[in-house]
Amino acid sequence: MLPSFPRNPGLGAALALTGALAPVAASAHVKWFAPYIVDAAPAPIIRTLNDPWFWTGIILVLAFFIVTRLVERTVFGERALDAMDRATNPLWLRLDDFVRIMIAGFFVAIFSVGGVYLTPDLKTPAEWVSWLQLLIAAGIVSRKTMPFSAAGIIFLWVLALRDYDPFHLLDYLALGVAVAAYLVLESSDRPDWRKHRFEVLRWGVAIALMWSSLEKFAYPEWFYPLVDEKPFLTFGLPRDIFIPMAGVAEFTMGFGLLATPLVRRLSALALLVIFITAVYPFGRVDLIGHALIMAIIIVIAADHTRELNFWSWIRRALIGVPIGLTGALLIFVTAYWGLHAAFYGTDTQTMAEIRAAQGEMATHSYSTEHPHGPQALATLRDGEELPQVEAVGLDDTAVASAYAQSMVKMHDEMMAGLQHEDRDVAFVLGMIPHHQGAIDMARIQLATGSDPENMELARHIIAEQLQEIDAMHAWLEARGIQVPDS
Structure with a gap:
């Protein structure tokens, strides 16, 4: 029986598009290592709030941010920013060229990989998708065609929503919406629009990092097999200490990208080190998948802009550090746990319950490519x-x-x-x-x-x-x- 749509053509078309883009098989979220069981209920947030290592990480980061803000207010902070400006000035003068080259190169790379949407995680059997990626790369050559490339990127992101779980496609916000927004703003003739082009990249990466970091609190079991296989990733820390503190680091450094110039540039440098060191153990596919994110992080580190366009008073105030971090945690935790309940309901088992019932390795849907x-x-x-x-x-x-x-x-x-x-x-x-x-x-x-x-x-x-x-x-x-x- 076909559904009956309202007579409002616009609303009917929207509902039809939503139905067409409904996930085909959304029980697994495919990442670098295996397809995770994402419809399992996230661990109760109280478990994280009772974890002393979570609070240890939060206190250490707050101390670092506050000290950095105090230094930033002094002549030493100005000198530090001036030194960063001098070191990155050659890149700053050609920053738009760098971003455009990296975006085009990224889409050529995933065209060469073949069979993926916006990252090696998101596979597709549709061969024409790869050729669309090549067209997107070609469109970035000219500012006149950049909006068409932006539309192509959004189209791929929406297609990925059809085949994969929309809840976890928010991980790829920076690869979709933020990059497309940059191309639109960069191609604009309006200076009041263009000035926000790097800022939109920064917000896209920050939101993606903060969102994906919550997996380490909601599903720490997902990371157990990876830690067991590659124990050097923990730097010698016990697993149950490393995972929550890694989640804190990822969330707070993402938050730091939205802060004042010195904080965001130091956060970007720290993230860049983390991403670069991940290339060797995880190989070239990891480099391709993270190349665009790494390029945006380089842009953030090289950005000389010191103007704060949104909520500048709270971002500059010292009290804004704990208030902003607390607010960000509340917003993202509420959204993550709330949206998961909205997508999957509240009567599903947690990963701990699934593992207790099925065994130590029951963290993922089965894949012949992964153990x-x-x-x-x-x-x-x-x-x-x-x-x-x-x-x-x-x-x-x-x-x-x-x-x-x-x-x-x-x-x-x-x-x-x-x-x-x-x-x-x-x-x-x-x-x-x-x-x-x-x-x-x-x-x-x-x-x-x-x-x-x-x-x-x-x-x-x-x-x-x-x-x-x-x-x-x-x-x-x-x-x-x-x-x-x-």
């Missing part, structure tokens, strides 16, 4: 699944059958690969299915096992073997050798 699938089902290969039985009380015969299937597949592919005439190539072609067999066994263990040491070993095997498989694929591709489909 963090739920416990109830493990996929051996595309289209080939374990018997669909509950993880608790699995039948021994079903588990043995799953192991047997994986070993037969591994053996057949190994023997085929070892027949290659080149001994070095034969070794690699044999080792790839060997490693994949270990991954398949580890996934079966995660789906059916219970021993904590074995579960940890299985996670370690998956992470290590995936990295080595990628290295072997790269070795073969460098020699022009086609890897047989598994």
Whole structure:
């Protein structure tokens, strides 16, 4: 039965567009590491408010902001800003050129990646999207066509709303709305509009950072597998100390981008260091995904503007630091927890409850590309699944059958690969299915096992073997050798 729309054409069209853009499969929010289970209820905010490490982080940041504001009022603050101006002056004189080059380069990069919307996180099977991205990059060459590129960016952002969860698309506000707004303002002939072009970029990144930082309070369990796989990320701090303090750092540095010139530029420099250091452990895809955000952060650090256009009195006042931070926390926490309840309801389980019911690794929807699938089902290969039985009380015969299937597949592919005439190539072609067999066994263990040491070993095997498989694929591709489909 078709829905009946009101006779008001404008409202009817709006409702039709809303229906067309309704999420197709919004149960998972795909990020760098795995598709998260986002319809789980966020942890009660009282858990964060009872965490002493949260308050430790807040106090440390408040102290830093207040000291920086006190220094900023003195001659030393002026000298510090003047020194930053001199250091960044060559970039400042060509800042619009830099931004336009980075935006165009970003869209060329994701065109080259292919199959994504505005970031490698947001995948799409529509090939024409990549060509639209190339047109967006081309439109940035001329100020006359920049508004069309801005419209294209907004169109991609809205398309992503159709395929992904609108609640978590707010993470990508800076990549969509803010960049598009910059292009519109930069192409304008009105000076009173153009003067806000860098400010809109700053607000877009700040809002995106503050919004996404709340995941560390609402869903700290999402980050447990990542911390387990890459323990160096915590700088030696225990997991339950590092995650809330990292959330505080991300939120407050985002807030700092909206503050007075010295505070925002120091916040931008700190964020730039964090993003740059993330490139090595997470690789080139991470660099592509964050390139535009990093470029905007560089713009903030190089921006010589000292004028405050909005709420200048409270932003300059010393008391404005705690008042502003408190207000920002209240607004964002209320919006995050409130909008989640509006989208998903209030009768869903929290991640802690899901993990207690399904196991240590039940933080994500299952993905064959990542080792963090739920416990109830493990996929051996595309289209080939374990018997669909509950993880608790699995039948021994079903588990043995799953192991047997994986070993037969591994053996057949190994023997085929070892027949290659080149001994070095034969070794690699044999080792790839060997490693994949270990991954398949580890996934079966995660789906059916219970021993904590074995579960940890299985996670370690998956992470290590995936990295080595990628290295072997790269070795073969460098020699022009086609890897047989598994």
